[in-house]
Amino acid sequence: MLTVIDHPLVQHKLTLMRKKDTTTGDFRRLAREISLLLGYEVLRDLPLETITIETPLETMEAVQVQGKKLCFISILRAGEGILDGILDLVPSARIGHIGLYRDPETHEPVEYYFKVPEALEERLCVVVDPMLATGHSAAAAVTKLKEAGAKQIKLVCLIAAPEGVAAFEAVHADVPVYTAALDRQLDEHAYIRPGLGDAGDRLFGTK
Template identity: 50%
Template sequence: MSFTIIKHPLIIDKLTRMRKVETSSKDFRENLNEIGQLMVYEIFRDMPLKEVDIETPVTKTKGYTIDVPVVLIPIIRAGLGMTEGIQKLVPTARIAHIGLYRNEETLEPVEYYAKKTKNIENSYVIVVDPMLATGGSASKAIEIAKGWGAKQIKFVCLVSVKEGIEKLQKDHPDVEIYTASLDPILNEDGYIVPGLGDAGDRIFGTK
């Protein structure tokens, strides 16, 4: 299974801004969207292309266009914060949605909403969530996507920890993982440390 930490000075700078407790929701969202755009270059590096005939103002020539449909699947609600940035560079991408919450007794993720797109089985599927902590929600979302018929799946997050990585590698060894940071630990409350806090609350200004 592939695990990639996308390191770039612009990503590192923006992630540092997001980590700061005093960062406003507006600035948090903007930096999250911008990091999503920067990560796109690496995530789609192996995307297949097809040759097409085009005509420039000077002559006829050959060009290349993306040869596979793209589906983004944000895990609601925090995943919505990264989706806009990715879609700006892949405007033809369709968006499916998966909503999950954690059962406080079992601590297992529970599905409360799921809406797929057309032709997902033949699409290049990107499951998105800013945080990869225990890995439970990410694993469940990927399980749902596979149930829809998705075969080419990548998981994209902003901040991750070892526990989450190992969970996905065990449950879905065929899924590539992309992250901007591998943080040191997961605390007893299930928060990544140093992390970002609750990404959903920081994106939407809720508590």
């Protein structure tokens, strides 16, 4: 259920984001650009329906996305860096937020906020978080969404670690994961190596 999106522009922008001397402004801009490109791949199988429209010249049968509007779920706070770009692609989407932080001692997720749109069971929910490290936060977020009624869920991240992918799939084998890179491993502090550092700090200039 893991898809690595290896489009040349995705890989090029990810390389720029990895560089330690990339500025906060450039990092934020690149995150927005790369998430828009990821969105094309993640949403390529959206169901369509045929409708009748009037062009300036004639009536025709055309297609549009079928069903209720998409729902993008941002895992706070770093998920906001991906949310902005994917919203450029689908500005009418509904938005939800799940606040989780990783306990520095146990590396387990601690929830502090949960707010999502109604009728999740009728929507495709795309969960966004830049890093799939231990996989615990993403798994906890998806568990909450399922408890709230979500049935169609996809997870999107910039970089994943093998340990995080395995831990996530052990809990949610039915949820596809899309990433721009599968990196080597986690270190003793549960950071992805080689990675790109702390995505939240780099996005918001807090370190």
